[in-house]
Amino acid sequence: MSPKTPDASATSGAKSRAGLMTPGRTTVMALVLLAMVFVFENTRSTKIRLLIPEVTTPLWMALLGTGAIGALCGAYSTRRRP
Numbered sequence: 001m002s003p004k005t006p007d008a009s010a011t012s013g014a015k016s017r018a019g020l021m022t023p024g025r026t027t028v029m030a031l032v033l034l035a036m037v038f039v040f041e042n043t044r045s046t047k048i049r050l051l052i053p054e055v056t057t058p059l060w061m062a063l064l065g066t067g068a069i070g071a072l073c074g075a076y077s078t079r080r081r082p
Contacts, residue, residue: 035067040060043058044058044059045057046058046062
């Protein structure tokens with residue numbers, strides 16, 4: 001006799017939902033939320049000097065841009081390579 005095998009359609013939905021909220025993803029989402037609160041709490045204008053020009057921009061925009069550049073660099077460096 002063959003062992004009972006679960007129906008693939010019944011288990012695939014449970015596995016996909018359980019895999020969405022792993023501890024690592026939950027931690028990353030909490031850190032992203034805290035970073036966004038930090039960024040949007042700092043709304044004053046600030047002067048930023050980038051090589052030669054000096055611009056005045058809201059601090060949240062500078063923090064958000066720096067975070068986005070850091071995220072892109074991190075994603076690029078951890079990408080799987082063939």
